[in-house]
Amino acid sequence: MKIFWTFLLGLMLLTSCNNKIQSLRINNLAQASDDIATLDLPKGYEASCREPLNYAPNLEYPLEFYKQQVRINVHYMDAEKGKYNFDRAEGELYFDQMMENAIMRLEVNEKMRLPEGNETPVLPANYTYVLRDMDTDIGRSPYAFHKDDDLFWFLSKGKNRNNSRKEVLTKYQQDEGSVLNVFIQPTHPDSVASKTYTADITGIAMGTYVKIAGVYELGLPAWQHATNLNHEIAHVLGLSHSWYRNDGCDDTPPNSNCWRSTGRPPCEGLTSNNMMDYNSSQMALTPCQIGKMHRNMHKLGSKQRKLLVPQWCESDDSQSIVIDSDRQWLGAKDLKNDVIVKSGNSLEIHCRVSMAIGRKIIVEPGATLRLFNAQLHNDCGDTWKGIDLQSTKKRRGKIEMFGNCSIDNVEE
Numbered sequence: 521m522k523i524f525w526t527f528l529l530g531l532m533l534l535t536s537c538n539n540k541i542q543s544l545r546i547n548n549l550a551q552a553s554d555d556i557a558t559l560d561l562p563k564g565y566e567a568s569c570r571e572p573l574n575y576a577p578n579l580e581y582p583l584e585f586y587k588q589q590v591r592i593n594v595h596y597m598d599a600e601k602g603k604y605n606f607d608r609a610e611g612e613l614y615f616d617q618m619m620e621n622a623i624m625r626l627e628v629n630e631k632m633r634l635p636e637g638n639e640t641p642v643l644p645a646n647y648t649y650v651l652r653d654m655d656t657d658i659g660r661s662p663y664a665f666h667k668d669d670d671l672f673w674f675l676s677k678g679k680n681r682n683n684s685r686k687e688v689l690t691k692y693q694q695d696e697g698s699v700l701n702v703f704i705q706p707t708h709p710d711s712v713a714s715k716t717y718t719a720d721i722t723g724i725a726m727g728t729y730v731k732i733a734g735v736y737e738l739g740l741p742a743w744q745h746a747t748n749l750n751h752e753i754a755h756v757l758g759l760s761h762s763w764y765r766n767d768g769c770d771d772t773p774p775n776s777n778c779w780r781s782t783g784r785p786p787c788e789g790l791t792s793n794n795m796m797d798y799n800s801s802q803m804a805l806t807p808c809q810i811g812k813m814h815r816n817m818h819k820l821g822s823k824q825r826k827l828l829v830p831q832w833c834e835s836d837d838s839q840s841i842v843i844d845s846d847r848q849w850l851g852a853k854d855l856k857n858d859v860i861v862k863s864g865n866s867l868e869i870h871c872r873v874s875m876a877i878g879r880k881i882i883v884e885p886g887a888t889l890r891l892f893n894a895q896l897h898n899d900c901g902d903t904w905k906g907i908d909l910q911s912t913k914k915r916r917g918k919i920e921m922f923g924n925c926s927i928d929n930v931e932e
């Protein structure tokens with residue numbers, strides 16, 4: 521028996537010696553190695569980086585599809601005299617409730633009603649809002665209260681309509697471009713008083729701004745404005761109205777844009793519940809719509825990306841992204857963790873991947889990393905640790921590069 525154990529121990533030592541892992545650090549593409557092949561793109565290869573569905577969250581991989589955070593601040597507009605909007609004591613709480621409800625609705629996204637019998641998957645929107653402080657009359661706060669007789673009001677109809685005018689935005693905005701500025705404006709008091717004008721929950725999105733109206737003057741509970749807030753912010757994030765045919769998504773059927781079913785054409789039968797139509801629900805976002813917003817968030821230099829908390833710059837060494845099946849990354853990614861391609865598996869990267877400071881991609885012995893027009897970099901002005909290409913005497917890690925690939929910002 522003793523002999524057997526000694527033999528086994530010896531065998532283990534021998535094996536582990538044979539399996540000693542050699543590491544080659546790949547810093548750039550000029551580096552020559554027998555384990556790196558440069559190849560032509562396969563015939564008929566189609567770039568996948570613009571396809572919205574390649575950005576739809578897959579919650580099986582939470583480290584790859586973490587929840588994005590959109591920074592916002594809030595401006596309440598009122599007249600110099602008179603009271604047509606909430607003051608600070610009321611307004612902070614009211615918006616907090618509205619935002620909380622809006623965030624909840626992004627999480628409990630509903631199934632699409634249209635088209636009838638659809639099997640469109642229901643995914644979480646996978647983004648949220650975070651308030652950001654700005655300079656206000658009471659010091660730093662995410663809420664500013666402005667009094668301005670010329671600019672406080674909002675009208676989306678009639679000869680005095682001003683909904684698309686920018687004066688109020690340019691005068692009062694703060695942190696333009698990096699924070700989404702939400703303006704809460706009352707419908708013009710003369711129109712509210714007029715018998716022929718009905719004040720609505722309404723709004724408009726322009727650039728990285730949103731104006732919403734009907735908030736104070738309608739006297740409704742805060743949650744009733746949540747879907748309008750989500751709708752307008754989704755415009756900023758890149759969504760069009762979905763009742764049209766050309767909204768860029770096949771899973772949002774053109775429809776009559778009915779508020780609700782009236783039993784009479786064109787609003788009979790099932791009506792839309794999509795967030796980007798005008799209806800009493802506005803609770804459904806499709807995988808394509810969600811993907812489109814996340815595609816914009818992953819596009820370098822886009823206005824949507826600049827509104828996000830750059831979580832991809834927060835390096836996280838407490839866990840790794842483990843590739844333990846053959847995987848394809850068909851959309852861009854912004855990662856906080858190491859990536860480990862396990863032995864016997866392959867990872868294809870088809871777009872851009874940002875690696876956080878100090879992180880690396882480990883290709884284990886017997887694993888393959890395939891890059892197709894891929895750009896590996898760090899989008900935070902920091903450096904990452906490149907690719908750790910591992911091999912043993914028997915098994916080698918491999919990199920295959922197709923087309924124009926780049927590896928940048930690797931620590932020297």
Ligand SMILES: [Zn+2]
Nearest residue numbers: 751752755761
């Ligand atoms: Zn709209």
